[in-house]
Amino acid sequence: MSESSTPPIGNSDRRGESSVELHPLIADRWSPRNLDPTAGLELEQLRPLFEAARWAPSWGNSQPARYLVGIRGSETFDRIADSLSRGNKAWAPAASALVIGIAVVLDEEGHPLPYSEYGLGLATQNLVLQAVAEGMIAHQMAGFDAEAIAEAFGLPDSVEPRVAIALGRVAPPETGPIDLRERDAKPRRRRSLDELVSGEAWGTPAF
Template structure:
């Protein structure tokens, strides 16, 4: 596998300690190349990465719906996206919905299903970066529409939609989206996130 960690200006993680380039290069662009395609091997690798994510008791609660641009499944997933996501996500090479299994074979609640999907989705996204791709995770989609469109059975909950593709140009994007694409990435300081001794006392 060729490691490709190309990071546009201003998009590298500004970290207080060195990060692996795979992590430093991960971001969530909306400017996607509408001509880019995903090969079978690239697509399979994304879901192999997701499959090998850790999960509570190895219950492996993550399930996925996926389609490439030009396929009917892509259009069906695209139709469930919020209005704000539909415009830019149409240029994705593939659209994915991650779902969590919420009950076991006996119908009992299955703990940590959403957490398991989150871990699997992050594996998928980092594999995409390793393949020279980009991915944007979305909360803006209609979960009930996904259930109806794909006959999702009881015991499974749509959690996240993901657009995967290659970085494209911001030409033609609305001004507000172009500004978001150009804005530097930022995060809260570690002092606001990691405590010791007592709540609010920074470790770093």
């Protein structure tokens, strides 16, 4: 954890039910929408997140993940916020920072780069888990206008914006819009392992 970051937030009350005990970085990760609009972050506080993303595995060490990052109050932040869908615009501007994850889809010779979206996903999961370690929340969003981002930031044809990420802190209890608090309070659920992992044949649970 960087010296400038705050201790990890306590998310034990938001942990979903699991069949075994998980590492706190995984168990404490969740995606609230009720973020604290008064919480600020310095750009340097985000360095560990992107350093974690940099060290993610990728096909042939191709490292296809790229990012745009803007701190609240900056022009970059505003341009990213403008690209968000209407639903996300209702809460994401309270984030301390907004990020766009971008996949390099063509190599230097203009050929398709294999598994680039998978590589961006691996790098972004590293970023998200490092955010948990730094006491932050990272909420990933599909709802944004990729074409608007490409135009606003002059992206080349060799890259494609794939995900928007809101970074910040959870709002204090009993503060923020009631609809966001109610959504954040809903139980967290996942499919059980017997649905997800097969053994001897497809649909035959391994666990």
